[in-house]
Amino acid sequence: MPSGRRRFGRYDWDAIAGIVAAGAALVLHFLHIVEVEVLLAIALVLLALLLLRDLRRESGDEAAEERLARTEAAVAALAASLRRPDVVLIGPRDLRRASAEFARRARGEVTWFNVCLLMFRPQELFDVLLRPALENPAVTTVRFILDPSQGDLWETELLPKVHAIGAGSRLAPPVWVPLREEAVSFILTDTDAGTTEAHLSFWGEPFMSRAAGLDIPRFVLHVQPGSELLVQLSEMERRYRTARAPAT
Known part of the structure; x- marks a missing residue:
């Protein structure tokens, strides 16, 4: 059960939601329920959401890189402090x-x-x-x-x-x-x-x-x-x- 939850948590729900919304909009357009203008508006909203998601990820990647750099510096300082045995x-x-x-x-x-x-x-x-x-x-x-x-x-x-x-x-x-x-x-x-x-x-x-x-x-x-x-x-x-x- 815990492994299933971990797999469930790894899904990219932003992308899944965007795909579902785009699919629904296309179906509604083919059924002549939604006009082209509405479809374009939905597409623009989805693109904006994906852009925001990428910006959040980029910010997270930068934070991870900073943590990695601090860790490497700490390890290097620790190695330098270790004395070679006499x-x-x-x-x-x-x-x-x-x-x-x-x-x-x-x-x-x-x-x-x-x-x-x-x-x-x-x-x-x-x-x-x-x-x-x-x-x-x-x-x-x-x-x-x-x-x-x-x-x-x-x-x-x-x-x-x-x-x-x-x-x-x-x-x-x-x-x-x-x-x-x-x-x-x-x-x-x-x-x-x-x-x-x-x-x-x-x-x-x-x-x-x-x-x-x-x-x-x-x-x-x-x-x-x-x-x-x-x-x-x-x-x-x-x-x-x-x-x-x-x-x-």
Whole structure:
């Protein structure tokens, strides 16, 4: 019943009334009950009514357009007021794709801070995590800031793979500095958009997973451009870069 009422309400009753009146006038004219002058008068009245109806509709359309414009402006203002998140969590399902995209966007110098070089032992992980940056023509240098305990792995795991792809000229000598007390690990770089971004992780569960003796990132925080956290990471990178491992 309600649906029938809605259909009933959608009919254009002004037009229906005009059609009925015009039909009745023609029938009366054919029956010689109404003269031509009366028929013309009826036609003029109907045209006037239809014109008034169109004017009302045009006024309604203008009001609807104004409401739509106000709504669009309100939505645009709301969207502009929404802040982009400073940090986005990247999980295991998207980690490899996000890492490769991050490396492809990089430019200038890319800094790897406090990573475990064992994760580059599998050729597949090296190809996904580090190779895109080394082969990115916009990247001039890839630099590692590492704990001295990573020295043997640097020689046995990383350098052979880098030289195998002919990217040794882009790999800067590492900065050796004690990092055992640091719980953070990150990659810091400028991007092709002229901004700075970082991939930040933490040692231990749940951010790192240990499989076959390898500490492999499981979750990474993508630190977005403009985040205040980037200032802290850049300061940490600068502080350790200027430090040196104690003499042995």
